[in-house]
Amino acid sequence: MxxxxxxxxxxxxxxxxxxxAAFELTRPEHGGKYDVTVxxxxxxxxxxxxxxxxxxxxxxxxxxxxxLGFYENAFRLLRECYAxxxxxxxxxxxxxxxxxxxxxxEIGIAExxxxxxxxxxxxxxxPSEGLPGDPLTTYNxxxxxxxxxxxxxxxxxxxxxxxxxxxxxxxxxxxPAQYGEQSNEHLIVAVxxxxxxxxxxxxxxxxxxxxxxxxxxxxxxxxxxxxLTTFIESVAQTIRRGLEDVVMADDEARCRWEIIDLMxxxxxxxxxxxxxxxxxxxxxxxxxxxxxxxxxxGASERSLDSAFMRGLYDLALAYEGGDRKRAALAAGQGxxxxxxxxxxxxxxxxxxxxxxxxxxxFAPFYEVLRRRGVKFEFFHRLENVKLSHSGDLxxxxxxxxxxxxxxxxxxxxxxxxYQPLIDVNGxxxxxxxxxxxxxxxxxxxxRQKWDFESHWDRRKVGRKTLRVSxxxxxxxxxxxxxxxxxxxxxxxxxxxxxxxxxxxVKTVATQAFQIWLHKKMPALGWAAPPVTLSAFTEPFDTWAxxxxxxxxxxxxxxxxxxxxxxxxxxxxxxxxxxxxPRYPNVRREExxxxxxxxLNHQVHHLWPAAVSKPGRFRWELLMDPKDNRRPxxxxxxxxxxxxxxxxxxxxxxxxxxxxxxxxxxxxxxSPLDNTYDNLxxxxxxxxxxxxxxxxxxxxxxxxxxxHAIAQSPSLEDIIGYDHP
Amino acid sequence: MITHNSKSQARKRRHAPKPATSNKExxxxxxxxxxxxxxxxxxxxxxxRSWNDRTTDSTRAHTDRPxxxxxxxxxxxxxxxxxLGYKVIEDYLRQGQRSAERFRExxxxxxSKEGKGEEAIDGLLRxxxxxxxxxxxxxxxxxxxxxxxxxxxxxxxxxxxAAPSRGKVPGSIxxxxxxxxxxxxxxxxxxxTLDLRPHPQRYIPLLYALHAPNPRIPPLTEMAxxxxxxxxxxxxxxxxxxxxxxxxxxxxxxxxxxHEPRGMLSVRVLP
Numbered sequence: 001m002x003x004x005x006x007x008x009x010x011x012x013x014x015x016x017x018x019x020x021a022a023f024e025l026t027r028p029e030h031g032g033k034y035d036v037t038v039x040x041x042x043x044x045x046x047x048x049x050x051x052x053x054x055x056x057x058x059x060x061x062x063x064x065x066x067x068l069g070f071y072e073n074a075f076r077l078l079r080e081c082y083a084x085x086x087x088x089x090x091x092x093x094x095x096x097x098x099x100x101x102x103x104x105x106e107i108g109i110a111e112x113x114x115x116x117x118x119x120x121x122x123x124x125x126x127p128s129e130g131l132p133g134d135p136l137t138t139y140n141x142x143x144x145x146x147x148x149x150x151x152x153x154x155x156x157x158x159x160x161x162x163x164x165x166x167x168x169x170x171x172x173x174x175x176p177a178q179y180g181e182q183s184n185e186h187l188i189v190a191v192x193x194x195x196x197x198x199x200x201x202x203x204x205x206x207x208x209x210x211x212x213x214x215x216x217x218x219x220x221x222x223x224x225x226x227x228l229t230t231f232i233e234s235v236a237q238t239i240r241r242g243l244e245d246v247v248m249a250d251d252e253a254r255c256r257w258e259i260i261d262l263m264x265x266x267x268x269x270x271x272x273x274x275x276x277x278x279x280x281x282x283x284x285x286x287x288x289x290x291x292x293x294x295x296x297x298g299a300s301e302r303s304l305d306s307a308f309m310r311g312l313y314d315l316a317l318a319y320e321g322g323d324r325k326r327a328a329l330a331a332g333q334g335x336x337x338x339x340x341x342x343x344x345x346x347x348x349x350x351x352x353x354x355x356x357x358x359x360x361x362f363a364p365f366y367e368v369l370r371r372r373g374v375k376f377e378f379f380h381r382l383e384n385v386k387l388s389h390s391g392d393l394x395x396x397x398x399x400x401x402x403x404x405x406x407x408x409x410x411x412x413x414x415x416x417x418y419q420p421l422i423d424v425n426g427x428x429x430x431x432x433x434x435x436x437x438x439x440x441x442x443x444x445x446x447r448q449k450w451d452f453e454s455h456w457d458r459r460k461v462g463r464k465t466l467r468v469s470x471x472x473x474x475x476x477x478x479x480x481x482x483x484x485x486x487x488x489x490x491x492x493x494x495x496x497x498x499x500x501x502x503x504x505v506k507t508v509a510t511q512a513f514q515i516w517l518h519k520k521m522p523a524l525g526w527a528a529p530p531v532t533l534s535a536f537t538e539p540f541d542t543w544a545x546x547x548x549x550x551x552x553x554x555x556x557x558x559x560x561x562x563x564x565x566x567x568x569x570x571x572x573x574x575x576x577x578x579x580x581p582r583y584p585n586v587r588r589e590e591x592x593x594x595x596x597x598x599l600n601h602q603v604h605h606l607w608p609a610a611v612s613k614p615g616r617f618r619w620e621l622l623m624d625p626k627d628n629r630r631p632x633x634x635x636x637x638x639x640x641x642x643x644x645x646x647x648x649x650x651x652x653x654x655x656x657x658x659x660x661x662x663x664x665x666x667x668x669x670s671p672l673d674n675t676y677d678n679l680x681x682x683x684x685x686x687x688x689x690x691x692x693x694x695x696x697x698x699x700x701x702x703x704x705x706x707h708a709i710a711q712s713p714s715l716e717d718i719i720g721y722d723h724p
Numbered sequence: 725m726i727t728h729n730s731k732s733q734a735r736k737r738r739h740a741p742k743p744a745t746s747n748k749e750x751x752x753x754x755x756x757x758x759x760x761x762x763x764x765x766x767x768x769x770x771x772x773r774s775w776n777d778r779t780t781d782s783t784r785a786h787t788d789r790p791x792x793x794x795x796x797x798x799x800x801x802x803x804x805x806x807x808l809g810y811k812v813i814e815d816y817l818r819q820g821q822r823s824a825e826r827f828r829e830x831x832x833x834x835x836s837k838e839g840k841g842e843e844a845i846d847g848l849l850r851x852x853x854x855x856x857x858x859x860x861x862x863x864x865x866x867x868x869x870x871x872x873x874x875x876x877x878x879x880x881x882x883x884x885x886a887a888p889s890r891g892k893v894p895g896s897i898x899x900x901x902x903x904x905x906x907x908x909x910x911x912x913x914x915x916x917t918l919d920l921r922p923h924p925q926r927y928i929p930l931l932y933a934l935h936a937p938n939p940r941i942p943p944l945t946e947m948a949x950x951x952x953x954x955x956x957x958x959x960x961x962x963x964x965x966x967x968x969x970x971x972x973x974x975x976x977x978x979x980x981x982x983h984e985p986r987g988m989l990s991v992r993v994l995p
Contacts (some may be wrong), residue, residue: 007751060850181876277806278763279763281763282763283763398752400750468750469749469750469751473750473751474751474753670759670760672756672759672760673756673759674753674755674756674759677751677752677753678750678752680753687759687760689761708753708756709753710756715758715761721761722761722762722763723761723762723763724885
């Protein structure tokens with residue numbers, strides 16, 4: 001007798017990709033065709049994007065997460081999620097997706113001047129038309145015409161808006177849209193500056209003209225390529241000859257020139273490498289490192305070592321093994337990422353979350369998916385993916401997954417469902433620790449410090465095996481690539497492509513810390529608008545001013561400033577993850593030391609008033625959640641006070657950031673791949689169209705995984721998947 | 725890409741996923757139509773309409789585009805490319821003009837006495853004008869190049885009678901000949917000046933839009949060169965909307981095939 005039943009899908013992992021896949025598979029339009037269960041390690045969703053509420057209900061992240069204005073897929077799903085959630089704005093502060101983010105128009109890079117001092121350059125990127133996730137009927141952001149228009153905007157931003165902050169009070173930011181509102185004095189200065197850099201602007205105009213030519217010529221099936229290349233190269237040489245001497249005497253002009261020099265190299269390279277006509281698009285140059293490819297096309301060493309260039313590498317954490325000397329980023333993907341970042345953002349270039357990523361992203365998705373009938377099995381750690389025996393396969397049948405084996409880390413009292421969220425002043429949030437009260441033997445686990453998210457803590461209370469056709473029909477494998485060698489041994493052994501993938505798709509450990517300060521940023525010496533700044537000194541090259549999160553936390557006295565820092569964490573010698581269970585704590589202590597040294601010796605370049613003297617951070621600035629009130633005014637703190645802050649060493653295989661190294665992207669496997677015909681993979685480590693570690697890549701991958709199972713969404717609906 | 729060593733029956737079975745299944749029967753994912761993105765340049769010009777329709781309905785489930793979905797004809801593609809190019813440069817100029825206007829307004833309020841303002845504005849406008857000139861010069865250099873022209877000639881020869889012949893196409897003109905009629909549909913008093921440069925070959929003229937110096941004024945867009953059915957000669961039709969602001973509108977006439985500038989059309993709408 002045949003009984004119709006829903007198709008069971010086991011989603012393993014609860015990061016962005018897994019949640020996107022679950023969201024797609026349970027859309028109401030499917031009419032309940034897919035019965036989805038999410039199996040999650042520990043107590044919270046989010047993967048690398050998980051966050052929790054700690055002491056003073058402060059937000060504690062895995063690292064620094066900023067959404068970029070080109071995350072079309074991610075924003076689109078999140079907007080749909082909030083619309084379906086239907087929160088009452090009278091009862092919840094973050095009821096709409098727009099409540100969850102604030103725009104960040106300032107992008108910053110830090111550069112060491114010839115005299116050794118650090119200069120912070122910030123540029124204001126004006127709001128662009130629309131919002132990420134808006135329909136694209138009348139506007140295709142991925143058309144070359146759109147890129148060109150945005151290139152023009154970028155050049156205008158460079159001409160008008162780059163400012164330096166070297167400790168003096170900076171001028172207020174000005175966007176082109178605001179020129180009319182500025183003081184006359186400022187306008188005159190702006191115009192004079194424009195004329196002073198007229199040569200630069202004219203050169204930029206030539207570049208723009210070249211790109212227009214490309215638009216014209218790329219449409220012709222037969223092309224005078226040599227002529228085009230020669231023409232572009234001769235113009236580029238002329239520009240370089242004419243400008244080098246003019247701009248080198250001036251730091252500000254040099255900063256602009258370095259960016260223009262890099263753009264020239266890109267135009268030259270696009271012509272030389274025939275990128276506009278290559279069916280592989282930008283992937284054609286993925287075997288080159290970004291810097292190497294730009295050098296081949298004439299970029300100067302100065303530009304290649306510029307803060308702008310370092311900033312691009314920092315944002316992609318592109319340091320193999322965490323070693324600063326091994327900076328590496330696949331040229332095609334690096335270029336694609338830059339084009340998307342600078343030229344296809346909508347609304348704002350950066351979107352900062354007003355609360356934790358868990359709070360504003362994963363809690364809403366959790367609630368919506370629960371309503372849709374998705375089941376969540378927390379405290380389930382995947383141990384093994386078992387394949388069908390080769391001998392059991394019928395002729396022509398592909399291998400498949402026959403079982404999933406889990407360690408059950410904890411059981412819930414009364415056999416109930418684990419309730420993972422806590423209420424923070426009306427906002428559902430994830431805690432930084434599990435709710436032990438719901439767990440059988442929870443008190444004991446707390447005392448014994450069970451670390452449910454640690455790769456090295458293998459304690460469990462039971463095992464569970466899911467069998468194909470009984471417990472699942474399809475699997476979405478959403479664990480990160482770092483864990484694949486441990487949990488997919490059979491898949492890796494059986495298939496050479498999987499072996500190549502785990503060998504070549506590498507990850508890097510990261511380190512991050514957050515501090516809460518009594519004083520506001522201007523009192524620390526940073527008077528510019530809130531910024532996201534990279535290319536700063538190691539080990540923490542990236543800083544984000546997160547003051548917008550302060551109202552969401554519950555301190556007796558609201559923090560004046562909140563700052564997140566992050567960077568790569570060098571791996572120990574050797575390629576394997578150490579098995580010593582003390583390893584994560586050793587690395588965590590290392591990060592603590594790094595952070596203290598950084599605050600003592602480096603941060604004064606950004607915040608000159610945060611140190612009492614060179615090498616001595618004013619520790620009393622830090623807010624300790626145990627303090628009931630503000631400390632006495634002149635009481636000096638010591639570095640022990642840093643222990644009250646939040647820091648992480650992201651060394652778990654699943655927490656490590658996925659790299660886009662030259663020559664490795666071809667080894668990635670697509671979620672659409674059908675090697676194992678009841679399994680699809682999901683994550684920013686897959687071949688998902690945008691092969692760089694980020695939320696957007698993960699969401700695209702999750703949508704592809706859903707397509708692999710349900711043929712929906714269509715590939716054309718995955719925004720930016722088909723992109724040169 | 726992985727190839728499955730499956731027999732045709734097994735493959736056929738996988739191509740048809742079942743919406744619901746019997747108990748204990750193992751399901752298989754269908755073979756995907758493709759496993760990678762389309763990276764080639766045609767995606768620059770692809771239609772993005774599909775991005776707006778959410779795709780959960782089953783009728784759209786199998787509507788992925790074929791991998792090589794190239795645009796219609798060479799002519800269409802070239803036209804589209806040119807439109808993109810023009811649009812970008814127009815946008816750029818318009819934005820430049822807007823910035824200049826803002827400067828002018830702000831400076832006139834308080835700084836004109838020093839004379840710096842006018843000088844600065846002139847410099848700014850010169851900058852944008854230079855960029856425009858550079859662009860036109862560069863297009864001219866490239867498009868007058870022998871390889872490109874020979875390509876066009878080759879195309880015509882290859883396509884034979886089916887291809888448009890610039891010498892014989894009805895409606896084509898050359899700058900030296902007369903006989904071009906102008907038809908204006910307007911309730912407003914209007915002056916039209918069409919200045920076509922002499923050109924030895926016949927060509928099909930094309931116009932996109934006429935712009936006023938003030939970027940806030942909407943452009944004139946309802947105009948086209950057509951073939952007059954009665955005279956079999958070319959005719960330029962211009963329609964002026966009733967509420968079109970009084971101004972001088974100008975635009976470049978280009979050769980539809982080579983995109984070389986052929987002249988200038990000016991329409992002065994009088995108050």
